[in-house]
Amino acid sequence: MYILGINAAFHDTAAALVKDGKIIAAAEEERFTHIKHGKRPVPFSAYELPFHAIDYCLKTAGIHLKDVDKIAYSFDPDGIPDGIPDGIPDGIPDGSKDEILNNLSDEISMGKNKGLVEDYEYFQTSLETKTDIYNGWDTLFLNYIRKAPEQLRDGYPHHLQKRFENAGSLTDKWEFVNHHIAHAASAYFPSPYNKAAVITLDGRGEKATTGYFIGEGNKLTQLATVEMPHSLGMLYEKITTYLGFLHSSDEYKVMALASYGSPVYVGHFDSVLHAGENGMYTIDDFDPELWWGTGRKKDDPFEQIHHDIAHSLQKVLEKTVLKLVAWLHTQSDTDNLCMAGGVALNCVMNAVIRDNGPFKNIWVQPAAGDAGTALGAAMWIDVKLNGKTSSEKYTSPMDHVYWGPSYSDEEIEKFLLWTKTPYKRLYNIAKETAAILAENKVIAWYQGRMEFGPRSLGSRSILASPIHADMQARLNDIKDREDFRPVAPVVLEEDAPEWFEGAGTSPFMLFVYPVRQEKADQIPAVRHIDGTARIQTINQQQHPVYYDLIREFKALTGVPVLVNTSFNTRGEPIVCSPRDAVECFWTSPFDALIINSFILEK
Known part of the structure; x- marks a missing residue:
């Protein structure tokens, strides 16, 4: 089916x-x-x-x-209620926002519904948020x-x-399919676990912003949700905008910027973010300009206050989610945790949960953002229709992300000939490419099926040597990126613990690890200012030619690590087709493009 x-x-x-x-x-x-x-x-x-x-x-x-x-x-359109938000008590008539609030106020002032006193402000916020989010466009x-x-x-x-x-x-x-159920299904069903707790964290779905689930066998049961207007994802989006970035797009830049700051403003965020003991939290509405003045505009210089705001936000996010997963652990009777939702792409937060949280094993859906809900929705329906009769877990583990298009040598060579592009054939792709990288050149790398999710993981990548510290700046210049942005390493799976503290299998670049002090001088290009790196581990089964390339680079240099960043330039998605790859190559200062068995050089 x-x-x-x-x-x-x-x-x-x-x-x-x-x-x-x-x-x-x-x-x-x-x-x-x-x-x-x-x-x-x-x-x-x-x-x-x-x-x-x-x-x-x-x-x-x-x-x-x-x-x-x-x-x-x-997304389930019937999951968004018409009219007033959930929680308004019976007996309060429908109407405009002002009419509803006036009725509630009258009820309280007349001594009726005394329990409303504490909730009145919440109802007011809910109504205002509903108006702000959809603002007449909801129909x-x-x-x-x-x-x-x-x-x-x-x-x-x-x-x-x-x-x-x-x-x-x-x-x-x-x-x-409910949006957060789709996130949860994308996290649990392709995970390696037969039983796991699941947390979903994003901006918003129909109503939910955070979801808690238990997956066991072919069942996925929802425990609880946090609903709008309280959203960790939207809090991060708000500060992303304030710092001059594009919300729902550039949150990862805020995470990178945070490493340059100090927790100066943790108290500000603590004053509006209230995490309970039962997995629930609330976030008061606030205006960051009342705290820090006019927000940064795009292309304005970064000042220390921007670093400190990002750092403080990141720290509050980490400690809040730690509290949430601690509660989930008490409800789940398992040491396995699965994660999805855009917030789960925060690899620094994920590492904090790994190192300080109660779960022994964590698996994060590599397409944790909304793209992954396409997979989760499909798996949810597949399991519902076909998995009930299976005594074993019906779905297969997702041990790689190479689910996109690929092109044969014949297709690529035909395109190169048609475009009159000069090229040569490689007879030992890994060995010949490793020699180019050992000369400190930057290559575009196009091999096999394209990755699913936001990370380039060896099929559509820009690769370089990590041995020289200036490579990070070179790559940021090539890609027209902000100077503070780090670049990430790929390392042979078997060598990862020797180069990165506590490193295990980490194939999706979803966790950071400290670079071992004794190795730091050998790979300075991939060591972020905080001493960590967002690593990808690779084994031969996952991507043979990619693995062989790194092994050949190790044979030449003694270093089983390469810089791996996405094959694209600023504002463009990761390349997909041979045409995309060739166009990006000729309009960017790469030294070579390795595209299947062929090499283009400048």
């Missing part, structure tokens, strides 16, 4: 195809359209579906849309989502009609 998963409600639009508990294909729409994150997360873009990513998934399976058995969409937003089956059937681009035409009615095949 083919299950097609779709994420499209907000951003990071994506598609995934699963069959019989196994992933067939998964990709983000941005890789095909060159629009970062596919689109912005605004209500009037909810109609935009990831047609190119869907087309790729269907093509990989050799099927058409009409052949799909179920379609799982990772359009929800209708776009409800009409998604018809849009998929009839709205596909003309050049993709081959796999979409004559699909017939999709209504009976369509399943709307």
Whole structure:
């Protein structure tokens, strides 16, 4: 049974195809359209579906849309209540925000519903937040989502009609899946565990912003949720905007900036973020400009106050989530934790949970942001329909992320000849490329199936030697990135503990580890200012030619580590096709492009 998963409600639009508990294909729409994150997360873009990513998934399976058995969409429009938010007591009539608040105030002043006194401010915040988030667009937003089956059937681009035409009615095949359930399913079902606690942390879903679950066998049970307006993801977004970055996009830059600061403003965040003992938390509304003045604008210089704000935010996030997972551990009777949601891409926070939290084992969905909900929604429906009869866990572990498009040597050489691009064939890709890297040159590396998720992990990467400290600055210049941004290492799995303290298997760049002091001078380019590195470990089964390249580099230099950053430039998604790779290569100061068995040099 083919299950097609779709994420499209907000951003990071994506598609995934699963069959019989196994992933067939998964990709983000941005890789095909060159629009970062596919689109912005605004209500009037909810109609935009990831047609190119869907087309790729269907093509990989050799099927058409009409052949799909179920379609799982990772947002449930019926999960957003019409009218007033949950929690307004019976007996208070519907009406405008002001009318509802006046009625509540009257009830309290007359001595009725005394329990409302403590909750009045919460209701007021909920109403105001609902107005701010949807602001009159909610009907359009929800209708776009409800009409998604018809849009998929009839709205596909003309050049993709081959796999979409004559699909017939999709209504009976369509399943709307709760957003945080889709996140949770993406975390638990492809994890290596048969039982695990699950936490989901993002900006928002229908109502939930944080979710707690228990996965066991083929069951995933929800324990509790934190709901809007209280959101750790949206708190981080607010400060991302204040610091002059693009929210719902640049939060990882705030995390990097935090390493240069001090916890000067922890007290400010503590005054508005209140974490309880039962997994719940609240966040008071606040205006950062009342604390620190006018926010930084894009391209303004960074000052110490910006570093300190980012650092303080990061520390408060870490200690809050530590408290949340501590509560979840008391409810779960397991030492395994699975994580998803955009906040789970915060690799510094993840390392704090690993080192200071109660769980012994942690697995984070590598496509933890909204793109991963396409996979989670598909797996959720697949398990519901087909997994109940299995005594073993129905789904297969996700030990790599290489679920995107690939191109054969024949296809690539045909393109190079057609474009009259000079090239040479390599007869020992790993050995010849390692020699180039040992000369301190920067290469673009294009091999095999593209990665699913935000990280380049050896299929669409920029690679360089970590031996010289100035390589970090060179790469930031090549990619037109901010100077404070670190670059990350890939290391042979078997050598990781020798170079990074406490390092185990970490194939997805989702945790940081301290660089061993005795090794720091050998790999200065990948050691961040705080002494850590966001590592990727690699073994031969995951990506043979990538592994062999690092092994050959070790043979030449004694260092089993390379710099690995994403194959793209500022504002562009990671490259997907050979055309993308060649265009990026010729418009950037790389020294060479290794594309399958071929090399392009300048």
